[in-house]
Amino acid sequence: MSSHSSFNAKTDVGLKRLGFLMRGWKDSKGGYIGWGHDLLPSLSLSTDETHHTENITTFVFRPTVHHCNGMGTVHGGCISTVFDACTSVALMGRYSDAKWGGGGVSRGLGVTYLKGIVVKDEKGEEGEGEGENDVLVECEVVGGVGKRNVVLRGTMKRRNGVVLAICEHSKVNIVGVELPGGKKGKEGKEKEGKEKEGKEKEGKEKEGIEGKEGKEAKL
Structure with missing residues (x-):
């Protein structure tokens, strides 16, 4: 993955703000309880600095059997919700100084499923290390962030680079509305x-x- 020459994941204010935002949501007992709140324990911001660039934010999704359909693969509705959540949260955290702190509202969300996301049994306790079921969720801002509109591209893939699903998410800013x-x-x-x-x-x-x-x- 190419990185912008002046970008530094260690010092990037937007990434730090995003990490703080996600920790706050997970640790808060009286936090968000709406649609998709049960996905929060399975989502985290990637700690690998090479996964982030000036326009790309990467999350780690660790699906379990609770996210699967009857065929044992992650449900399509779950995948679209993860895409929606990750692209929106990336926008809120990294671009709040551009008045996108509220995340905006969706105008369109198109998802293409390329490979079934199979969930395998992982023995042992959950930890910060890499897992066999890990799915990387790359969220890329396409063409920059506008005052009223923005388009994000999402890509789900395994750590070995195999692409599982892609999405295009267009959003409208509602600050002041x-x-x-x-x-x-x-x-x-x-x-x-x-x-x-x-x-x-x-x-x-x-x-x-x-x-x-x-x-x-x-x-």
Whole structure:
């Protein structure tokens, strides 16, 4: 793998930030519990400095039988989720200074499966060393990071270089955009609800006063 002449994985701020981010997610008891959260224990940032370049971030995916389909190979949905997670996390960690800290939202995710990822029984305790089931997940930014759009290319392969699956992931930046499920969106709905409630109350009070005045006039 070629490396940019001025790039140094040891001192790269983006990689350090990404490593800290992933450790925080794994160690946090009250952390992310949404879709794909159960994949976190099987994902880690590669400690091999040669696996990273200025535009490429590499993760290690250690699949287990829990990630497999009935045929004993890693489920296609699991593979697409790993691609989605790794490319997004790489973007969040390494390019947050370019206002991509939120990871953006997916516009398109296309996955091509080239070889079945077979999971073999590995005896012994889990550790930091290389495993027979290890899958390297390379995430490459294609053509640079834009203010609103970015395209990433993902490649899954064994440590011996055999390519297993590839993907293209296009994302849109949502910094400054209010989402329906976001905090601002919820606050906006609550405010709107209170304003509506206040107007209805005011209307009823007005109707009551007018009705009372009408009765008094008749008397």
